Structures are given as C-alpha cells and as structure tokens.
Amino acid sequence: MPAKPPLHTEEEAEAFLQECSAAGLLPCIHTAQLQDYILDLRWSPDGTQLAALPSTGPPQLFPRSTAFQPVPESGHPACATWQVPPAPVLPANEPPKPDPSATAHKPSQLPPHIPANGTLAWSPGGHHLATFGQDSILRIHPITTPGPARTLQLPRGWAERFAWNADGTRIAVAIAKKIHIIDTATLEIESVIDALGATISDVTWHPTLPNQLATASNGGTRIWRLGDPKPIAELDQGVAALHISWSPDGRWVVTGDHTPSVHLFDTKSRKPLHIQGFETKVKSFAWQTAGAKDHPWLAVGGGTLITLWPCFGRNGPRNARPIQLPGHARPVTALDFTPQDQLLASGAADGFVLLWLPHHSPGPAMIAREDHEITSIRWAPDGHHLAYGTANGKIAIHQLLTESTP
Amino acid sequence: METTAHTKLPVTVLTGFLGSGKTTLLNRILTENHGLRIAVIENEFGEVGIDHELVINADEEFFEMNNGCICCTVRGDLIRIIGSLMKRRDQFDHILIETTGLADPGPVIQTFFVDDEMKDKLALNAIVSLVDAKHILQHLDSCEEAVKQIAFADSILLNKTDLVTPAELDALEARIKAINGVAKIQRCQNAAIPVADVLDIGGFNLDRAIGIDPRFLDPEYPFEWGGILNVPAGTLTLEATQDPDPSMTAVLIPAATADEAALTTAREQAVRAFSHDPAPAPIGTALTADASPHDLILTDAPMRWTCEIETPGPLAIFTQHYPEELAMRFLDSHGNELHPTIAASYKPDHTHDETVTSVGIEADGECNEKKLNTWLFKLLQERGTDIYRMKGVFAIKGHQNRFIFQGVHMLLDPADGGPWGDKPRRNSLVFIGRDLDRDQLNASFRACLA
Numbered sequence: 001m002p003a004k005p006p007l008h009t010e011e012e013a014e015a016f017l018q019e020c021s022a023a024g025l026l027p028c029i030h031t032a033q034l035q036d037y038i039l040d041l042r043w044s045p046d047g048t049q050l051a052a053l054p055s056t057g058p059p060q061l062f063p064r065s066t067a068f069q070p071v072p073e074s075g076h077p078a079c080a081t082w083q084v085p086p087a088p089v090l091p092a093n094e095p096p097k098p099d100p101s102a103t104a105h106k107p108s109q110l111p112p113h114i115p116a117n118g119t120l121a122w123s124p125g126g127h128h129l130a131t132f133g134q135d136s137i138l139r140i141h142p143i144t145t146p147g148p149a150r151t152l153q154l155p156r157g158w159a160e161r162f163a164w165n166a167d168g169t170r171i172a173v174a175i176a177k178k179i180h181i182i183d184t185a186t187l188e189i190e191s192v193i194d195a196l197g198a199t200i201s202d203v204t205w206h207p208t209l210p211n212q213l214a215t216a217s218n219g220g221t222r223i224w225r226l227g228d229p230k231p232i233a234e235l236d237q238g239v240a241a242l243h244i245s246w247s248p249d250g251r252w253v254v255t256g257d258h259t260p261s262v263h264l265f266d267t268k269s270r271k272p273l274h275i276q277g278f279e280t281k282v283k284s285f286a287w288q289t290a291g292a293k294d295h296p297w298l299a300v301g302g303g304t305l306i307t308l309w310p311c312f313g314r315n316g317p318r319n320a321r322p323i324q325l326p327g328h329a330r331p332v333t334a335l336d337f338t339p340q341d342q343l344l345a346s347g348a349a350d351g352f353v354l355l356w357l358p359h360h361s362p363g364p365a366m367i368a369r370e371d372h373e374i375t376s377i378r379w380a381p382d383g384h385h386l387a388y389g390t391a392n393g394k395i396a397i398h399q400l401l402t403e404s405t406p
Numbered sequence: 407m408e409t410t411a412h413t414k415l416p417v418t419v420l421t422g423f424l425g426s427g428k429t430t431l432l433n434r435i436l437t438e439n440h441g442l443r444i445a446v447i448e449n450e451f452g453e454v455g456i457d458h459e460l461v462i463n464a465d466e467e468f469f470e471m472n473n474g475c476i477c478c479t480v481r482g483d484l485i486r487i488i489g490s491l492m493k494r495r496d497q498f499d500h501i502l503i504e505t506t507g508l509a510d511p512g513p514v515i516q517t518f519f520v521d522d523e524m525k526d527k528l529a530l531n532a533i534v535s536l537v538d539a540k541h542i543l544q545h546l547d548s549c550e551e552a553v554k555q556i557a558f559a560d561s562i563l564l565n566k567t568d569l570v571t572p573a574e575l576d577a578l579e580a581r582i583k584a585i586n587g588v589a590k591i592q593r594c595q596n597a598a599i600p601v602a603d604v605l606d607i608g609g610f611n612l613d614r615a616i617g618i619d620p621r622f623l624d625p626e627y628p629f630e631w632g633g634i635l636n637v638p639a640g641t642l643t644l645e646a647t648q649d650p651d652p653s654m655t656a657v658l659i660p661a662a663t664a665d666e667a668a669l670t671t672a673r674e675q676a677v678r679a680f681s682h683d684p685a686p687a688p689i690g691t692a693l694t695a696d697a698s699p700h701d702l703i704l705t706d707a708p709m710r711w712t713c714e715i716e717t718p719g720p721l722a723i724f725t726q727h728y729p730e731e732l733a734m735r736f737l738d739s740h741g742n743e744l745h746p747t748i749a750a751s752y753k754p755d756h757t758h759d760e761t762v763t764s765v766g767i768e769a770d771g772e773c774n775e776k777k778l779n780t781w782l783f784k785l786l787q788e789r790g791t792d793i794y795r796m797k798g799v800f801a802i803k804g805h806q807n808r809f810i811f812q813g814v815h816m817l818l819d820p821a822d823g824g825p826w827g828d829k830p831r832r833n834s835l836v837f838i839g840r841d842l843d844r845d846q847l848n849a850s851f852r853a854c855l856a
Contacts, residue, residue, distance in 0.1 A: 037493040055493040116494055134490075158483070160490060199483060218482055240482045258485065258521070280522050375493075391493075 013360030020355055020365035026386065028368065030397045034060060038375050038389025039117060045126035047381040049143070052395050053120045058109040059131050061143070064385065064397075110141055111149075118160040123184070124168040132162045138173060138182065152187050154180055163203050167210040170226075174200035179215060181226060193224055196231075202244040202255075209250065216241035216255045221265055223253065235272055237263050245285040249294045252311050256282030262300055264309075266316060273318055279303025279331065286335035287311075290342050297323075299344055299358070301332030306346055308358050327354050327364045334377035334388065347374025347388050353398075367398060414529040415492070417501045418605050419514050421555045422536030423545050424507035427565040431536060431597035431604065432504060440601040442499040445491055447484065480517040485524065492527050500605055501528070510551050511535075511558040512794065512815060519817040534604055535559035535589075536597065539578055540569040546581070553762045556582055557794045557838045558814075559589045563604075568595045576751045577728035580630055583753065587764035588797070588836050627753060628680035629655070632673055632724040633746030634664045639718045640739030644693070644711040646732035649704035654726045655684045656702055658695040658713060661720040664747040672722035673752075680724070687711060695721055704732065720747075762794070765837045765844045767851050772803040773833060777854040782811075782818065785850070790816030792842070798835030799823055803856040 019025045037055040043064075044051070050062045113133020120131045127144045136159045141149040157176035164171050170190065171182040179193040179200060198217035206212035211226040220237030221244065241255035241263065253265045260281040264273040282302040289296050295312040306325040309317035330349035337344050344356040346364075351371055354364035373391040380387070386398045422428045432446060488501065505511055511533055518530040535555045538545075545552035556562060562582060567575055579591055592599060635642075644656070657679045661668040675697050684699035693700050693713040702711060709732075715721070723736070728751070736744040778800060786793070796813040808823030833855075837847060 039493065055490075056497075116490065158487065160486075199486070201486065242486075258480075258482070 010360050013357040014363075017355065017357060017361055017363065017365035020367065024401075026355060026365075026367050026398045026400050028396050029399045032060070032062065032395045034389075034393040034395060036393050037391050038393060038395060040120055041376045041378045041387050041389050041395065042120060042122055042129075043378055043380045043385075043387070044122050044129075044143070045124065045381065047385070050378075050380075050387050050395075050397070051120055051122070051129055052389060053117050053131065054393055056112065056116050058112045059117060059120055060395075061108040061110065061129065062395075064380065111139070113137060119162050121162065121164045121171075123164055124166060128168075128184075130162070130164065130171060132159065132173060134159055136175060138162065138171065138187075140184065140187065150187050152182060152189075154189070158199070161200070161203050163205050163213070165205040165210045165213070166208050169210060172203050172205065172213050174203045174215065176200075177217075179203060179213070179224070191226065193229075195222065196234075201240070201242045204244050204246045204253075207246055207248050207250050214244055214246060214253045216244035221253055221255050221263060223265075223267070233265065233267070233270065235263065235265055237272070237274070239263075242281065243283065243285070245287070247296050247298070247311055248287050248289045249296055251294075252296075252298070252316065254285055254298060254300075256285070256300075256302070260302055262302070264298075264311070264317060273316065275300075275309070275317070279305070283331070283333050284335040286337050286344065288337040288342060288344070290337070290340055297358075299335050299337065301335050301346065301348075303331050304328045304348070306332055306335065306344070306356070306358075323358050325356055325358055325362065325364070327356075328352060330373075334374050336377050336379050336386075338379045338383035339381055340383045343379075343383070345377050345379060345386055345388075347377045349373045351390070353377065353386075353388055368396060370394065414527060415498065415501060416531040416605070417488075417503065417518065417528050418531045419503045419505065419511060419533045420536070420604075421505045421509060421511045421514075421533060421559070422507065422563075423538065423542065423549070423552045423555060425541065426507070426536040426538040427563075427597040428504055428507070428536050431563070431599070432502075434597060435502065435601050435604065438601055442601075442605070443497060444500045444502055444605075445498045447487060447501065447503045479513040480520050481513050484514065484517050485521050488528065489523060492523070500531075502605070508549075508551050510554050512554065515558060515795075515814045516817060519814055519819055525819075531605065532560040533558050534561045534563065536563045536565050537578075537582065539564050539566045539575060539593075543578065543581070546585075553585060554794060556585045556589070557762050559586060561590045561592070561604075562586070563597065563599055564591055564593045565597050566595065567593045571730065573728065573730045573749075577630070577730050580728070580751050580753070583764075585762050585764065586838055587766060588838070627673075627677060629657075629676060629724045629726050629752055631728045631749065631751055632669060632676060632722060633749030634661050634669055634672070634720050634722050635736055635744045635746050636664055637715050637718060637721045637744065638738050639715050642713045642715050642721070642744075643737040644702075644713070644734060645737055646702075646704070646709040646729075646734040648731065648733045649706055649709070650731050651704060651727065653704055654702045654732065655680060656693070656700050656726070657697060657724045658693060658700075659697045659722040659724070660695055660717075661722040664720040666748060668720060669722060669748055669750060673724070673750075676722070676724035680726075762838070762840050763842055763844075765842045765847050767833070767835050767848055769833045769852055769855060770830070771833070771855045772801045772831060773854050774856040775802050775804070777856075778802065781850060781854050786813070786816045786818060789839070793837055793839040795838045796836060798833070800833050800835075801826070801831035 034054040035057040039055050040053045042051045048064055050064055052060045110131060113135045116134045118133045122129055128140050129143050130140045132138050136154040136156050138152045138154060139149045154173055154175055159175040162171055162173040169184055171184055173180045177195050177197060177199050179195060180189050181191045183190045195215055195217055198219050200215045200217045202216040204214050214221060214223045218240040221235040221241050222231040223233040225232045239257040239259050241257045243256045245254050251268050255263045258281055260278045261276040262282050280303045282300055284301040286299040287296045298309045298311050300307045308323040310320050311317060328348035328350050332346055332348045334347035342357055342359055344358055346354045351369055353368040353374055355367050356364045370390050375389050375391050377388040384400045389395050420428055505514055518524045657676050659672045659675050661672050679697045679699050682699055684701035686703060687700040688703045689709045691711055693711050695713055738744055798811050800809045802809050807825055810823035811818055811820040
C-alpha cells in the first residue's frame, strides 16, 4: 500500500496516482440519488456528516459513518448504493420534526425552500446547519441538539447566497442589492448594507475577523466592515464579479467575473491584480493551505485547465509562473484541496472526477466518470473521504485507502 | 454528456413599447391551457408560481463586456436567473423574457450570444415585438427604443387593430416593413394570438427570414400608395387635415379600367412621373390629371386641392405617403367621398426618412471564404454599432453545406447550415440597422463572390 501524501519525489507521486487510477485507492464506497441538481455539498466541521443541497427538494444530511448501508453494485464491489426515500411534502415554514433515526442509519431530510434552494452552510462549530433559498427564508437547524429549526423570513428578492462569519455570531444574506446581517443568537436583522445599487452575486466573510465581509457584484469587489455604511475597500473592476473567495490567511480576496477573468485584491498592500485568458467563466476556487497557512496556493478552474497561483511572498501571483493542469475535456466546475496535504480533487462538465498532486505530477488519476456534470466536490476534514455531486442529483463518496485505513 | 443541441431550452424575448399589450399577452400565456410549463422573467424582484408557470421578477442590470465590442452590453440579471433556472431545467419547457416598455432589446439578445453557458444550454427562439397600432407612429418618431424594438424582432404582433382603419393598418405595416423587412407580422386585437404562435417561432430560420415576405427583396417605389377612383365629371377635391411632413408628391393618371391590370400599368407611368421634379402645389392649386408630379405643400391649416375632370371614368392616383397619414379624402363635386375601387401599398424607397432600415441581398454563385471572412470582420468592426441584427446563408466555394450566421451588433454566430438539398446554391443575407448604405453593402458583398 503506497504512502498517503505528502510525497517527496515525482516518482512517488506518479506511483501514488497510478495506484489511485489502476488499483482503486480511492474507491467509491457509497452513492445516493437525490431528485435534482446538486447545488452544494458541505461536510460538517468534525467530518461526521455530509449536508447535500439539491436545486429543488429537501436538503439531505448524511451521517458519514453510519447512514450508508452498503449494498454492493454488480461489477464494483467496493461501491455501495443507498436509495433516498421519497421526499416528504412539508409546508415551507414548518420546522423539521426531530428524526430519532437520523443519528442512526438514515439521512435526515430538511424542509425544502420553495420554489428552489439556494445555499447551505454549517456554523463554525458544527452545531447548526443553515439553509437559504429563493423563498428568502433563512432556516437554522440544530444538529447536535434536538429541537426545531429557527426561521427568519427576509424581504423577497432574487436570493441565493449567504455566509456564516468566523465566530458564528452573524450570517450575511445577499438579497438583490442589499446585504442583511443576521444576529444568529436572536435571529433578527442586525443591519442592512446597501450595496451601492449593484445586485450581489456572492458574499464571503473574512476567515478570522468576524466583522469584515466581501461581496461580488456588478462593478467589482467591495469589502465591508460592520458598522461602516460605506465599503472599506472598493475595487471598481469594470466587470461583474460573480464568485468570491477569501484566502484562509485573510490576505487575498479573489473574484471570478463574466468577461471571463479573475481579480485578486491584496488586502495587505491594497494592490489589485487582474488575471485574464481563461476560456470560460471561473466557477471554482480552492485554496491549498497544507504546510503553512501563510503560504496558500490558489487553484482556479476556468475552462478545461486548472491553474495554480502562488499567493504568498511580497508579490503573490504577480509575475509568478503558475502551475497548469490540463486533463479535463470540458470546463472545470468544482475544485477542492485536502485540508492536510496537497491532494487536489477536480470535477468538470465532462463528468470526470480527477485527483491531482499538482506540485509533483502534471498528470491526474481518474477517480470517477459520470454521465453528468460534476457540480460540487468536497474533501471531508479528515482528508480521507471525498464527496461529489452531479447535475442529475447523484452523490458519491469515495474513501482514500492508505496505510492508516483500517 | 448531456449538453447537445437537442437539449437546448427555447427562449422567447417579448418586447414592446409602453401600452402595447405585453401584460395582456403575458396574462393569457400564464392562464391559458397550452400544456407548456413556462418560466416567465419579468421586471421586478420576486418569484411567484402560477399553476404550471413560474413568474420571476428580475431587475434589469447591465454588464459591459470588455471584449473589444464597444456596443456589447449584456443583462447580468438574466445570466444569474437563467443560470439558476437551468439547474432545475426539467421543470420547464420554455423561458419567456419580458423586457420593459422602454427597453433596448439589444442587451437581452447579446446575452445569448456572449455568455458561454447561455449559448451552450439555451436556444434563442425568437424576439417577439408587440406594437400598439393606434399609438406606435408617434413613438417611432420620437423614441429610438421603439424603433429598435421593431428592428430587432423576428415576429411583430400588430395589436389593437380595432382602433385603426384598415388603411391605417396598411400604412403602419408598410412603415414597420421599412424598418424590419424580414419580421413576420401578425395582426391582432387584445393580444389574442395563439400562444403557440408567440412561442413557437422556430428560432433562427433563414428560409423564413428570407422567404416569409416576398416583397422584402422586391423593387422599391417612390410612392407608398396607389389606387383607382371612379370619378364623375366635375371638380375632384383632395382634402387633408394633417401635415406629418412639409410636402407630399402626388400624381394623377387617367386609367382605362379600375382593375389590377390598369393599376399596374399606371404604376409604371407613376414611377416615371415621380422621377421628375414635382411642381409646387400650395393649398388651392388646381392639379392636372396628366401624369405630372405635384408637390402638395402641407400646412397645419385645412388643405384642399382640386382637379377638373372633363371625362368621367377611372383615375389612378399615386401618393408619396399613405393618404391616411394626412387624413386625406377624395370628394366629388357634391362633396361625396369617393373610395378607391382598387388600391395597393408599395415598398417605399424613402422609408419615411427612416434611419433604421433593412437591407436584403441575394446573389447567385459561390463566395470566396477568405474574402467573405475579411468582409464580415471589417464590416462588423466598422459598422457593428449600427447593425442591430443580421442573418445570412452563404454558398462557399469548396464547401458542400450551407454556411449560416446570425448576428447582433458586433457579435456573430456562424454555424453549419447542413446540406443544400435540392435548393439552389444562392447567397442570401439581411441587415437591419441604422444608416445602412444599400448600394455599398451590395457592392462590397458581391466583391466576395468567387
């Protein structure tokens, strides 16, 4: 059995990836079929539960260790299939009833948002899971303690995104051209930020400062500090920023826009950086922090190429030579690094799930091939379980078999 | 993989000036039992489900594209909303986008040309423009957006036809055709058009674009209207009460009979007559029925001209504009109104001084691919801002299949049009835009022929 990365030589990396492809070192251990496009997958901070958000229908919560009852599929003994029971029809505002079996062998079904779901996120401590949808209802479900969900009806508007801040005290919800800051203790609107007349496409909090957030909107990127009516940084990029991410060290705010290009803002030097040349809109970012949190690499999927930029040192990616990873045949849609090391998983519109060791080998290992676009991909915090979702509602979990695997 | 042409979701854009009847039509679409599940995108925030339909209220938000196309603006809200809808696409058969009454349809259409995901997953089925037959003329003269809504359309629903006379409708239709010679025009009242006719236009259909209106490539005439009156002996009076222009040329020609053949004969005489400088004819001038052109000087006072008729019988009259535009009536010696026994409208070459017009080009033979590419590239670079829409099919030397394209402003979407079959290898193209030089476009295209 090969060692789990980090690996020290190119030969070791190549051998590991070959083993993954040929010997199935990252086999599928469970699958589930939901009723619609998987918008997002999120592991709980302790890695014991996987939350899955389909475009429509009930969000699902899978306890990792016990929920899946493996039923071997023909031809692939390592892969199990779990059938999700029909979704219960719940009124939009009705809190979920505690399901005593949820912690045993069945996934929990949370009430859906009507007409469609939007986003979901775990509280930093993992005690709550929040969902939000196009009904403009925010629901906070207690996970580690029994009890009904708390709900907040926010103003109607085109609403898809929200984010939980670093200390779990606030949630920022983007609805049309306003950001609603919710106090999670009282579930009341604490303040409303007017995003200067631009519809907000995405919102993210500073990774450690619980009072700073950044928004992507028409015009570019804006960074806000709670209490200040105007942004503390406003980057008029002349484009419509669509997706946003804040580096784990808090230094970089990165946005992908429609042109398509990527804008990086160095909050330390307050210098912007514009990266162009992507084949398609950038839909996915992933930060590699293994080794040292202040030496992150940014993986960007725009088109069929994955590009890695060094986001450290005085200049960050400026004048740096990126690592480029060709392998997908259609645009990359999902990326995620393992938390502890350098394994990068990617999914794309070609239906492939690939595994990379970008600093050691330019070639990937093929983990899975689906008939539909891969829409979300997430490593569990343990770095051994990889979940992905597809456009037709399939969820699969793969487990990395290493020397430490029982 | 799932993204192939046959899975593309059709999109219809519904445009029309304020008061044209869009809301009436939308309400019908939302309530009629047509068996389709339609997502309707309107113009305010919110989202409401109505039976089998979904109404999403959007907020127009424009993104400028930094792609070298100075006129390229897209609707960011549509990209977001439709992107989200596509993630639950199995629930919809069709997407209908309503623009605001004052909207320039360009950014909506460009969204489907520019955004990769839109191009990949959606098929722009048609741009449908509702027109208020009663009030559109005043908007066309004063509002650029009203003109663009007609210019960009694949299909025009001429609504509220019960509020105008048939002759006024003919006049309006002629003016619309002067702006957009390829759109399919349907007349209706209370927006009562079968939903299938609104939604199922069939996308980019060059056969329809070129072939739907045989008059589009017809010769143009220096007059818009001609008719034959049976005139008794005595004084014929031409009476008018409106003055949309400073003057209007008219020609009176005795005809042998009052039928189509006689009108055709008189038409040729009129063409020749209009080629001469007309004699000024202030109010009260006695006109002659001898195929001489008269320049009727129009004022805001009541206007009358006379013509002495010695021999009773058919008299052909050709006018530069439609008589209805001047509220013109023909009266006999006793003040009785005379109506034409036969009349026709003609494709005018003056187009009401329209700056937005259609230019159609047809040419036999094959194009040189390199020359064609160079020509199109240069044309779009230099004139893309003024070219609202274009469509074409080309026969290219060395290529078996048809080459088709459609475009909006500087954006061009070329495609393989499939085999020619039994159709002749002929080039056909249409431009709709501002200040188009027909002769120059014709000549420059013909230089691309192999």
